[in-house]
Amino acid sequence: MTTPHHPAMPDDLLAAARAAKGFMPDAEGAFLFERGVEAGRSGPLLEVGSYCGKSAVYLGAAARLTGTTVFTVDHHRGSEENQAGWEHHDPTLVDPDLGLMDTLPVFRRTIADAGLEDEVVAVVGRSVTVARHWRTPLALLFIDGGHGEEPAHTDYESWVPWVDRGGVLLIHDVFPDPRDGGRPPYEIYLRALEDGFDEVGVCGSMRALRRVDGQPGTPVSARTSG
Ligand code: SAH
Ligand code: MG
Numbered sequence: 001m002t003t004p005h006h007p008a009m010p011d012d013l014l015a016a017a018r019a020a021k022g023f024m025p026d027a028e029g030a031f032l033f034e035r036g037v038e039a040g041r042s043g044p045l046l047e048v049g050s051y052c053g054k055s056a057v058y059l060g061a062a063a064r065l066t067g068t069t070v071f072t073v074d075h076h077r078g079s080e081e082n083q084a085g086w087e088h089h090d091p092t093l094v095d096p097d098l099g100l101m102d103t104l105p106v107f108r109r110t111i112a113d114a115g116l117e118d119e120v121v122a123v124v125g126r127s128v129t130v131a132r133h134w135r136t137p138l139a140l141l142f143i144d145g146g147h148g149e150e151p152a153h154t155d156y157e158s159w160v161p162w163v164d165r166g167g168v169l170l171i172h173d174v175f176p177d178p179r180d181g182g183r184p185p186y187e188i189y190l191r192a193l194e195d196g197f198d199e200v201g202v203c204g205s206m207r208a209l210r211r212v213d214g215q216p217g218t219p220v221s222a223r224t225s226g
Pocket of ligand 1 (some may be wrong): 023076
């Protein structure tokens with residue numbers, strides 16, 4: 001892949017992204033930012049799975065540079081792996097009255113501290129519910145929501161139809177070797193390759209694919225394996 005010259009992420013936003021709680025190594029965050037800058041002039045960006053706003057700062061920085069908007073979809077109640085007793089649980093992110101995870105206050109603080117409230121628009125709800133009413137072609141879609149079988153494939157089927165032709169799909173936590181991590185993100189990456197997307201980049205567990213075939217709004221093909 002030839003890499004065109006990219007503007008660097010502004011220092012204050014880079015510091016905000018690095019300081020934010022979350023699951024995005026620096027190099028993958030930089031990769032996300034660069035793909036956002038490439039896509040942002042063509043339309044809006046959307047991420048599924050925001051948690052405390054770390055990846056949203058990288059995408060928000062790209063949105064600011066290109067004059068677009070990032071929509072961040074999350075119910076803010078955590079994935080299965082974020083719940084009490086699981087590997088990625090953080091007890092400071094529990095609403096004590098409800099006894100449920102609530103990452104929305106931390107998310108808002110992250111975005112406010114970064115000064116990105118004009119660029120980053122939080123949509124709070126289940127991914128499938130939001131997608132049911134979504135009608136806007138996306139210049140970039142970043143999938144980093146629930147990593148289980150059902151949530152990953154549902155996110156794929158719900159949101160990938162809205163990637164514009166020429167637009168970019170980014171999938172996080174793609175591990176071709178099962179010893180490195182769970183299968184579902186890898187499975188949906190394989191589906192994208194069958195559904196008119198070409199791989200255009202990789203950084204760590206992040207894969208970038210470009211939609212070279214198909215029209216936004218048309219369903220992806222049915223799942224055949226997995
Ligand atoms: N991108 C984040 C990490 C996301 S973690 C970062 O940079 O750190 C995964 C997130 O997906 C969690 O916040 C969880 O609440 C959300 N999530 C999981 N399943 C979801 C669903 N079905 N609908 C909406 N959000 C979901
Ligand atoms: Mg992830």
